[in-house]
Amino acid sequence: MKVAGLGFRAQASVASLRSALQAAGNSTGLSALATAEDKAHAPALLQLAKELGLPVIAVPLTALQQQTATASPYVPARYGSHSLAEAAALAAAGPGARLLAARAVSADSLATAAIAENTGL
Numbered sequence: 001m002k003v004a005g006l007g008f009r010a011q012a013s014v015a016s017l018r019s020a021l022q023a024a025g026n027s028t029g030l031s032a033l034a035t036a037e038d039k040a041h042a043p044a045l046l047q048l049a050k051e052l053g054l055p056v057i058a059v060p061l062t063a064l065q066q067q068t069a070t071a072s073p074y075v076p077a078r079y080g081s082h083s084l085a086e087a088a089a090l091a092a093a094g095p096g097a098r099l100l101a102a103r104a105v106s107a108d109s110l111a112t113a114a115i116a117e118n119t120g121l
Contacts, residue, residue, distance in 0.1 A: 001031045001118045003057065005089025006045065007103075008035075008111035014044045014051070016106045020085070020113035021048075023104035027115060032057050034092035036064055036084060057092040067091055089116035096120070 004021055021027055032055045035045060040058035049056045067087035085103045097118035105112050 001093050001097075001120075002029050003032050003034050003089050003092040003097075003116055004030050005085040005087065005092065005114045005116065006033060006035045006111060007084030007088070007113075008039065008042070008044070010042075012042075012044055012106070012108075012110040014047045016108050016110040017044055017048045017113070019106035019108065020104055020111040023106065024085075024101065024113040024115050025104070026100050030054055030115075032092060034059055034088040036061065036088060057088075059088045059091045063091040064088060083112065083114065085112040085114040086116075089114045092116070093118040 004027060006017055008017060033049050034057040037058040037060055040056050064087040067090045083103045086099055090097050093116040097116040100115045100117055103112045103114040
């Protein structure tokens with residue numbers, strides 16, 4: 001399973017999310033998009049998911065806080081004070097998942113994306 005985790009500000013557009021996903025690279029074969037449960041119904045995210053034909057996984061805050069991800073001074077403590085994109089990707093991909101690369105930032109700096117993969121080995 002290969003999941004793209006997305007973190008974004010409220011004013012992020014579909015273009016912002018798309019830019020972050022493209023910057024993250026290696027998005028071929030994605031199974032889903034993931035983010036914090038309180039962001040999972042954002043219109044821009046839902047539009048991107050529709051365009052890509054992918055489901056959105058709403059990751060509970062407790063699962064985000066348990067992930068080992070890059071620290072970020074911009075991420076609120078409720079998400080564990082580390083990369084929301086990385087934590088969401090890892091949590092959604094399941095136990096044993098690994099990041100394919102560190103988070104990437106959109107051109108307008110309003111969104112981040114990270115891709116995690118779980119090969120089940």
